[in-house]
Amino acid sequence: xxxxxxxxxxxxxxxxxxxxxxxxxxxxxxxxxxxxxxxxxxxxxxxxxxxxxxxxxxxxxxxxxxxxxxxxxxxxxxxxxxxxxxxxxxxxxxxxxxxxxxxxxxxxxxxxxxxxxxxxxxxxxxxxxxxxxxxxxxxxxxxxxxxxxxxxxxxxxxxxxxxxxx
Amino acid sequence: xxxxxxxxxxxxxxxxxxxxxxxxxxxxxxxxxxxxxxxxxxxxxxxxxxxxxxxxxxxxxxxxxxxxxxxxxxxxxxxxxxxxxxxxxxxxxxxxxxxxxxxxxxxxxxxxxxxxxxxxxxxxxxxxxxxxxxxxxxxxxxxxxxxxxxxxxxxxxxxxxxxxxxxxxxxxxxxxxxxxxxxxxxxxxxxxxxxxxxxxxxxxxxxxxxxxxxxxxxxxxxxxxxxxxxxxxxxxxxxxxxxxxxxxxxxxxxxxxxxxxxxxxxxxxxxxxxxxxxx
Numbered sequence: 001x002x003x004x005x006x007x008x009x010x011x012x013x014x015x016x017x018x019x020x021x022x023x024x025x026x027x028x029x030x031x032x033x034x035x036x037x038x039x040x041x042x043x044x045x046x047x048x049x050x051x052x053x054x055x056x057x058x059x060x061x062x063x064x065x066x067x068x069x070x071x072x073x074x075x076x077x078x079x080x081x082x083x084x085x086x087x088x089x090x091x092x093x094x095x096x097x098x099x100x101x102x103x104x105x106x107x108x109x110x111x112x113x114x115x116x117x118x119x120x121x122x123x124x125x126x127x128x129x130x131x132x133x134x135x136x137x138x139x140x141x142x143x144x145x146x147x148x149x150x151x152x153x154x155x156x157x158x159x160x161x162x163x164x165x166x
Numbered sequence: 167x168x169x170x171x172x173x174x175x176x177x178x179x180x181x182x183x184x185x186x187x188x189x190x191x192x193x194x195x196x197x198x199x200x201x202x203x204x205x206x207x208x209x210x211x212x213x214x215x216x217x218x219x220x221x222x223x224x225x226x227x228x229x230x231x232x233x234x235x236x237x238x239x240x241x242x243x244x245x246x247x248x249x250x251x252x253x254x255x256x257x258x259x260x261x262x263x264x265x266x267x268x269x270x271x272x273x274x275x276x277x278x279x280x281x282x283x284x285x286x287x288x289x290x291x292x293x294x295x296x297x298x299x300x301x302x303x304x305x306x307x308x309x310x311x312x313x314x315x316x317x318x319x320x321x322x323x324x325x326x327x328x329x330x331x332x333x334x335x336x337x338x339x340x341x342x343x344x345x346x347x348x349x350x351x352x353x354x355x356x357x358x359x360x361x362x363x364x365x366x367x368x369x370x371x372x373x374x375x376x377x378x379x380x381x382x383x384x385x386x387x388x389x390x391x392x393x394x395x396x397x398x399x400x401x402x403x404x405x406x407x408x409x410x411x412x413x414x415x416x417x418x419x420x421x422x423x424x425x426x427x428x429x430x431x432x433x434x435x436x437x438x439x440x441x442x443x444x445x
Contacts, residue, residue: 019214022292031292048177056184064207065214066291066300070200071191078184085177114293131293 006157010150011054014038015061029134035062036110037139037146039077040103043084044093045151051081069118076113080106096144103143107136205333270318271433278323282316282435283308288336296343296367296428301436304335309436314397315339316435317426324425325349325390325401326434341428342371342403350393351403353386360391363403363422369429371404373420380418382406388422398437 017034025031035058043051059074083106091098111132172179194200271284288302303309313329327347330340340347343365351363351373359382361373373388386406392399404422412419 015211016214019211019289022290025292049180052177052181052184056188059188060207061211064204065211065289066294068291068294069192070195070204070207071188074191075185075188078181078188082177082181118293 002157003159006154006159007054010038010153011057011061014058015065018062019065029131030138031131031135032138032142033107033110033135034142034146036077036080036107037103037143038150039081040084040106040143041093041147041150043081044088044091044102045154046085047088048082048085051085052078053081055079055081072114072117075117076110079113080110093147099143099147100140104136104140107139108132111136201333208333208336268433270321271435274318274321274323274435279435279437282437284433285309285337285436286433287431296365296369297341297346298330298344299339299341299428299431301329301337301339301434302335303436304337305332306334308438309337310438312396314401314437316401316437317431317433318435319426322425323401323435325397325403326426326428326431328396329436339434341365342424342426343367343369343428349397349403350391351388352391353382353388353406355386361388361420363388369424369427370407371422371424373406373422374412374417376418376420378411378416378418380409382409382418382420384409386420388420 014035021032021034039051039055039058042054055077056074059072059077060070062068062073062077063070084102087102091102093099093102111129115129115132191200191203268284283303285301285303285307287299289300291298291300301309301315309329309332311329311332315326315328316323317326318324325342327339327341327344329337331338342349342363345365345367347363347365349363350360352358352360353373359376359380361375364372364374366372373382376382384406388403388406390397390399390401390403402425404424406420407423408421409418410421411417
């Protein structure tokens with residue numbers, strides 16, 4: 001029961017955080033993707049199962065809230081959670097630089113895939129999306145903050161990450 | 167042994183399932199089952215956006231549709247603002263601005279489009295900032311696909327875009343700035359040259375297909391023609407800020423400064439099918 005409340009609250013809080021962030025920083029080139037960072041944290045700390053599950057639910061909620069393509073963010077966040085979970089044994093996620101660089105790389109790949117899918121499903125010529133360069137940087141800078149906050153949040157709820165086999 | 171194998175590949179199997187479900191959603195966006203799921207998810211995802219919109223509108227009363235709305239927005243003297251302290255002063259200032267904005271919209275609605283509906287911007291997707299926005303009204307409030315959406319700027323209406331998708335209580339608007347948007351337009355004044363305004367996925371718009379000997383000049387106002395009945399005629403779209411030949415050198419094209427800046431939209435007017443004929 002406690003675990004369920006913890007997961008639901010986490011989902012809800014980060015959804016709010018993302019919506020608030022989009023509201024105030026969405027038009028800038030430095031809007032942070034808090035949900036993506038949280039998915040990476042859960043992938044790295046609890047394995048691919050938790051990472052991709054969180055990614056899928058958050059992705060669906062983001063797709064629904066923006067009335068965008070339902071399933072697009074769900075796919076990308078799930079892949080990010082899975083990738084984080086798969087590489088968790090090769091990475092020391094407690095290190096600051098690891099968090100930054102891994103977040104930057106995944107964010108970049110996420111944006112590249114996002115643009116590829118959107119371009120594939122729509123028509124017209126878009127200008128060069130500069131945020132593909134800037135948002136991953138913003139994500140990398142904020143990754144340690146999110147990782148630390150989520151560790152603290154788990155401690156408050158006495159939730160130690162459970163490793164799962166993959 | 168089989169159980170061990172399952173445990174080993176459990177996360178991969180889950181990913182495959184997720185990808186399959188997501189691909190299904192992407193491929194069948196318009197089916198009723200996916201639309202129902204979206205409507206269900208919106209109930210969870212929209213409250214934060216609605217709250218933020220209300221927060222942004224500060225203490226301003228929520229705008230209803232008909233006559234009660236006008237009485238709900240009493241005039242506020244700007245001189246009152248000066249006598250209060252910092253925080254209250256700021257809140258009052260925001261309230262005053264919001265008040266003015268709503269009064270402008272309601273006044274225009276009363277004068278020109280009595281059957282139009284006032285809706286608030288409920289959300290934006292940062293990745294599609296110049297393409298779309300989400301309104302807090304939907305099918306059950308009377309909105310329909312292709313309804314024109316206007317904003318009020320300086321007491322005059324300005325074209326924002328058209329309704330692209332509607333669900334029960336929210337709807338998505340395609341902005342003029344979307345590169346897929348095209349609106350029949352004309353330049354005001356004696357010249358009256360027609361063209362097509364297209365989006366660029368950035369702030370500015372392009373008025374295309376002008377004659378190479380065009381007399382259009384910087385500062386001219388561009389409005390809708392009303393051709394095709396998609397939009398009412400005479401609604402301002404933007405002002406000409408630059409003229410240049412198009413990439414193929416066959417026509418001239420004008421860069422427009424949009425009359426309704428997509429970054430400043432809070433409340434909009436949605437004209438129903440009847441709304442366009444009320445003029």
